[in-house]
Structure formats: structure tokens, C-alpha cells
Amino acid sequence: MSIKDVADRAGVAVGTVSNVLNHPARVSAATRGRVQGAIDELGFVRNDAARQLRAGQSRTIGLIVLDVGNPFFSSLARAAEDCAAENGSTVVLGDSGQDAGRETRYIDVFEQQRVQGMLISPVGDVGPRVEALRARGMPVVLVDRVDAQRRCSSVSVDDVAGGYMAVRHLLAAGRRRIVFVGTRAGYRQVADRLAGARQAVGEQDGAVLEVVEAEAMTVLAGRDVGGEIAQRRREELPGGIFCANDLLAIGVMQAVLLIRGLRIPEDIALIGYDDIDFSASAVVPLSSVRKPTTLMGRTAVELLLEEIEEPASRRRQVIFDPELVERGSTQAPVRAVG
Amino acid sequence: MSIKDVADRAGVAVGTVSNVLNHPARVSAATRGRVQGAIDELGFVRNDAARQLRAGQSRTIGLIVLDVGNPFFSSLARAAEDCAAENGSTVVLGDSGQDAGRETRYIDVFEQQRVQGMLISPVGDVGPRVEALRARGMPVVLVDRVDAQRRCSSVSVDDVAGGYMAVRHLLAAGRRRIVFVGTRAGYRQVADRLAGARQAVGEQDGAVLEVVEAEAMTVLAGRDVGGEIAQRRREELPGGIFCANDLLAIGVMQAVLLIRGLRIPEDIALIGYDDIDFSASAVVPLSSVRKPTTLMGRTAVELLLEEIEEPASRRRQVIFDPELVERGSTQAPVRAVG
DNA sequence: ACGTGCCAATGAAACGATTCAAAAGCACGT
């Protein structure tokens, strides 16, 4: 089933069928109708491989994420798809699952498919890989990671600013003893959030920051930390707690509310990071810091299209500030008058 | 950059390069080495479009899901990818986002790409679409949905059995007054779960089932329902509550624990459905009913490959039983002896 | 020296869509 069959059925040349599909204006209405009829009758579907072979380029963008199950990536993917669709391209998604082997496999597959370009949220050091891709003229944009050597464009988030915003918010609510809950493990992101917290505390007279280490970035680990904090003497209780992610914060909340009947936010204000779906539905809705996922997804695609259209243009590192999401865990609800 | 360039560089014919790539045994070691060297020096990457055009078929499977953000689908996708990889194929993922238009776009794109076959978790009625695909010889397997006309294979879950298991579990713990929390809205799945619950209650002497309607399938709606139930007189309290999904159950739990200090599971045993990530980390770990996602993903790919290899073989509707996940919300923890 | 097998290497043909120079068709004026 090819364009040839359609041409025969409609009694025209193959070039005419191609024109109906790609430049309808060049074909007379009568012929167009006959060809269209033949296409419908035969159920003809274009062969993308042949198309692409001739064109030398596809209309596809490859997106490789660390984990499709992670809401950050799934919503980024959604935004990228929308933006690509508006520009006549399609996004195909590959899930590396934090595995360098799978990442490599997807890069290979996408390169063989001659995608227009790739958006990669890299597992480890992709320096050499990216170098090789670029040498062959394949546009690449890094997501949620900057390229130290500035060889390719990237979109990422300023976690230092996020940490700063979170603690600034606690300080603005009058809290002075602040606890940061995180892990030691070398996550750059956790370290950045802590750095931002330090900066905010440093700028505020009389404010002190205490760093508490959790076993992991999970609800359970948060509950342990929360239990420890809740049992302190009242004068040693912090007025505000900033957790390096929402899971930790939810664990802390569970412990603080249940173990000693402390109130959130009256006794302790609590803020997390990431704004996962569940945060809004916690017993006390959890304040958090959110990455601008949609904006990041769209921007990544735009940077990529820019590079595709203008390969010589300068690479750009776009760094977004996160957004503060204020909910009940840091603010007493406004009481309705009446 | 093509196979021709490699051939020139290595001083051989194009056919030889192709043989090195596809049938290495046919080529002498010396030649193979020279060709391999040329490939590495030039950084040659196969052109999949040309390959596929010649072969007439790709090594790609298209997977269209309702929502990549939904853990059920992301973990199903992961399993499908793994299973496909073991069989030398690659899965590309399309997210319809419950939108029929997007679904159609992905079906079209995949068909143009001449994927080996598609796994579809359909938005609405795909009957006509699937019919057309099959007429053109495109293998399709439905996911999480059975084809009433049995025209294509499918993998799905028996939600009636799931509802039955959940309520059977509550009854086994000695509870007799059971409440089912769900929505009226025409979700077939909710109706199935209720049917299973009815069946289990019907088989148990002295058991009664009450159906309570929630506004939506959310934590907030669950909290409303839970609040209403918790305020009942003690003799009207149910001994067990079965919620149509985990979000509802978590809302119910929040309300029941906080509003009147009732204990879970001592006063009320609670079970949800879906086993979302968060259920294990709830204040009282939530019992739930889980779909065998991994098995479903693998089976879907296997059914598809079966149809690809043996187009005349019979279509099969595989229906899995869900799994009961027992946690603290239905069972008092066993106390350590000592 | 010469046929006989074998293995290795060759290169033209094919896949299906697009492109584009060339041809055909048409209307109109002279």
C-alpha cells in the first residue's frame, strides 16, 4: 500500500498524489477530490520512514527523563508535548529510570531515528555523550541540570533561591528558631536548599538555623525527625521547620500533630519542597516550594527549536526561580467574618 | 554521513559494511576490523528511516496511556519497556491525557511510523478506530479495558473480584456493618468494586452493606464522608469501611482519627483501592487492593508480540485478579513477645 | 595446468515519499 497504489486508483501520477498531501493548492479541485477519494477508499497511510529518508530530518523530539512516575517529569513532559505540537513536532518519551544503560539505549535509538533534537535529564555525567552528539550536529538541551562547560542550552531551577524563599517565608511569619531537615547524602539539590536557608537566616537579626539530619527523604524518616523535635522542651521547640522535600514534611507533620498535640501552624510553622500532589490534601495543607514545570517544559522545547532553526546561535542557560505555595501549614486560616 | 562514506573510508563495498552491521559472521575478521575502525573514526550512526523503509517494519511498539502521571500507567509502562527490550523492541510512549484528540494524533503518528503494534488504554469508544487499524493489519492490544466484540486481545483487572477481596478481608476481621464509599458517576470500575462488595456481604450471615456517596474521588471528599461517619452514635458506627480508591480512604482516615479520636483499626477497619505510593506512609498504613501492574505490562507486550508473530492466532482476553495488601488499617499490629 | 568447492566481497535493485525540471493543457489575443 503506497502512494503508487493511490495514484493508479485515482488515475494520476505519483507526484500528483504527493502534491495533494503536501501542497494541496497546486492541485486542481477536481483532481484533489479524486485523489482524496482514492486515499479514503484504500485506507492509505503515509510511510513516515520513506518521508523522513527523503527529507533527511524528522518532526520528532526525543525526551529522556529520569522517571516518568515522578510528577515533575510527567508534567514537564506534558508541557513539552503541548509546545511541540504547536510547532508541528511530536515528542516521544523515553524513561531512563535513573539507569545509565537505559539512558544510553534511548540516546542511541533517538539518534538512529534522526530526531530533530533531544531534551535530556541526564543520569550521571553526560559530558562525553553530549559532546559526541553535538559533534554530529544533534541539538541537545539539558533539563534540570546545567552544563558546566556551557556547550549546550539548559533549563533548570535555582534551588538556592527556593531554600531562601521558604525560610524567608517562615521568618516573615515571625519565626526565629528555624530547623532545616535534610539528608547528608550528596544531593546537590539538598545542599542548595540548605544554602538558601542559611542565607535567609543570616540576613535576619536574631534568627538561628539548626540542621537536623534525616535517614532518607521519606515520610517515615520525617516521622522520626518530627518525633524527636516534638518531644523537646517547649522553650527549645523551633517556631518553623523547613524540610528538604514534601515527603519529609508530611512525616514531620504526622509526628508533630499526633505525638504531643502541637498545633500547626500556631506552635510550629512547617514548609516542604516540591509541592507534590498530596501536599494540598494533608491534614493541614502543606506550604511548599514548586518548580515551574510547565514553563520549564515549554522553554526547553523552545530552546531546542531555536537551536534547530539557527544552529549557530548562542547556547543559553535558563535558570528559573521556583514559586512559593502558601498553605495552612504556615498561615493560620483567615477567619470568615460573621 | 552514510554507509557509503564508511565503505569508502574502509576501502570496501557498501554491502560489506551492511554485513558487518547485520551479519558479522559473514565477514572475515580482518575486513570486519577495518570497517569497524572506519565506523568509529567517522562516528557513523545507522539511519533508522532507511533501514525501516527497506525492512518494511520497525522494531518499535507504541504505547498510549491515559496519563503518564498516574502511577499505574507509569509502572505499567516501565514493565512494558523491560519486556520489549528483552525481545529486541523499544517502547515509545504517548500520553493522551484522557483527550480523544491527542489519542487520535498518537495513533496516527504511530501508524505512520509503522510501529510493530500498539498497546492502547483507550479514552472513549475506540471500536471504529481499532477496527480500521486491524483492517490494515496493525496489531493492537487493549490495556485496562476489554473489547466487547473480542476483536483484539486485552489485559485488564477484575474489579469485581477486587471489591470482593476487600470486603471479605473486613468480614474476616469480624466486622459486620460495612460501609462502601464511592461516587455515583458512571465509572464502570467503581460499579464493579461495589458489585464485588455486595457479593461478599451477601455471602456472610448477619453482614450489612451501606453505600455512601462521595462528591468526588479525592482526599477532600473522603474527609467529608469520614466526618459524617465519625459523628454517628457509637452503635451506628460501621466496623469496616471500604473506599473505592485510596484517596477517599486517606480522607476518611484523616477525619476519623482527628474528629472524634476513634482508633483505626480497633474501632473502624479501613481499606482502600489502588495501593498508591502514599498509602504505605499514611499515619496508619492503609490496607489496599493492588493491580498487578508489572504483570499486566509484560503480558500486554507478550500478547502483542504473539499477534505480530502469528497474525492468525486467536485473540485473548486476559483478566487478572488484583492483590490484597494488608496493612495496619485493617489489622492491629502483632505485638512482639518479650 | 585445470577444474571444483568454498568463502568473501561486490554492487545493482528495491523500499516509498518528495522534489523539480519538463511537458501538457488551456485561455486568450492577434
Add this chain to the structure above:
DNA sequence: ACGTGCTTTTGAATCGTTTCATTGGCACGT
């Protein structure tokens, strides 16, 4: 009748890979 300028249609060439019938080279037996 014929040229002019226009639109419409044609079909060969092209993209990069794989396939496979054919050729080339070599060792061995006679």
C-alpha cells in the same frame, strides 16, 4: 492558425539501507 503566459500534471532522480545473485580469490585434488 499560432504564439504567449499561465496553471496543472508528469515521472525520473534521490534519500540510505538491506538483500541477493554474481563475481573474485584461494586451496585442494587430479
